[in-house]
Amino acid sequence: MGAATASSDEGDGLKRFDRVFDVGADDVDELGxxxxxxxxxWVQDIAVAHWxxxxxxxxxxxxxxxxxxxxxxxxxxxxxxxxxxAETWVGDAPKGARFDRFVRFADVDGRLLVEARTTWAMVDAxxxxxxxxxxxxxxxxx
Numbered sequence: 001m002g003a004a005t006a007s008s009d010e011g012d013g014l015k016r017f018d019r020v021f022d023v024g025a026d027d028v029d030e031l032g033x034x035x036x037x038x039x040x041x042w043v044q045d046i047a048v049a050h051w052x053x054x055x056x057x058x059x060x061x062x063x064x065x066x067x068x069x070x071x072x073x074x075x076x077x078x079x080x081x082x083x084x085x086a087e088t089w090v091g092d093a094p095k096g097a098r099f100d101r102f103v104r105f106a107d108v109d110g111r112l113l114v115e116a117r118t119t120w121a122m123v124d125a126x127x128x129x130x131x132x133x134x135x136x137x138x139x140x141x142x
Contacts, residue, residue, distance in 0.1 A: 001094075004107060005039065008122070009131065011089075013080060014090045014121070015050075015054060015090075016087055016088065016114070017046065017049070017050035017053060017054075017087070017088050017089070018085065018086065018087050018088075019046045019049055019085075019086045019088075019095060020044070020083060020084070020085055020086070021042055021045075021084045021086060021105075022082075022083055022084075023078055023079065023080055023082040023084065024080065025080050026081050027064070028043055028079060029079070029133065030079075031077075032079050033077035033078060033079050034077065034078055034079075034082075034084075036060050036072070036074065038073065039072060039074070039114050039116070040106070040116075041072060042086060042105070042140075043072070043085075043103050043118055044067070044113070045069065046086045046088045046103060047065070047101055047103070047118070047120070048065075050088050053066065056136070060073060061125060062125055062126070063122050063123060063124060063125055063131060063137070064122075064123050065120045065121065065122060065123070066120065066121050066123055067118055067120055068098065068119045068121050069119040070116065070118050070121065071116065071117045072114060072115070072116045073111075073114065073115045073116070074114055075112045075113055075114060075115065076107075076111055076112065076113045076114070078107055078113060082107060083107070083108050083122070084106070084107060084113065085105070085107070085108065085133045086103060086104070086105050087103070087105050087106075088101060088102065088103045089101070089102055090102075091117075091130075094122075096132055096133070096135035097121045097122050097123075097130040097131055097132055097133060098119055098120065098121045098122075098133075099119070099120055100111075100117055100119050100120075101118050101119075101120055102115075102116070102117055103116040103117075103118070104116075105114070112124045
């Protein structure tokens with residue numbers, strides 16, 4: 001894996017977060033390209049990295065996130081040794097305890113490889129129950 005950066009996107013005002021993934025031999029299936037389960041793992045990896053990069057320290061131990069839905073569209077394949085650039089951002093404002101996160105993966109030439117929309121829910125670490133997302137909790141949106 002490579003470097004990660006957080007940046008603001010002028011177009012929609014939402015923070016975007018980038019990360020580079022290098023395709024290793026263990027990421028490739030018998031068809032010679034990145035396995036579908038690896039793409040989903042990378043969706044999780046970039047989401048967690050984004051949260052850790054922008055969340056207030058008071059929330060890092062107080063809450064955790066769980067995925068309630070993945071929607072993944074596979075557009076193209078890459079094999080071992082490839083470099084994949086991932087970009088993620090949060091869509092609309094959260095509703096209750098949930099929000100949608102978008103992830104886009106492209107190769108170094110900008111060719112779209114995979115797009116994902118995932119729904120996440122915030123869970124209170126002390127109680128294990130869903131927790132409504134309040135304005136102070138959504139530092140990753142602004």
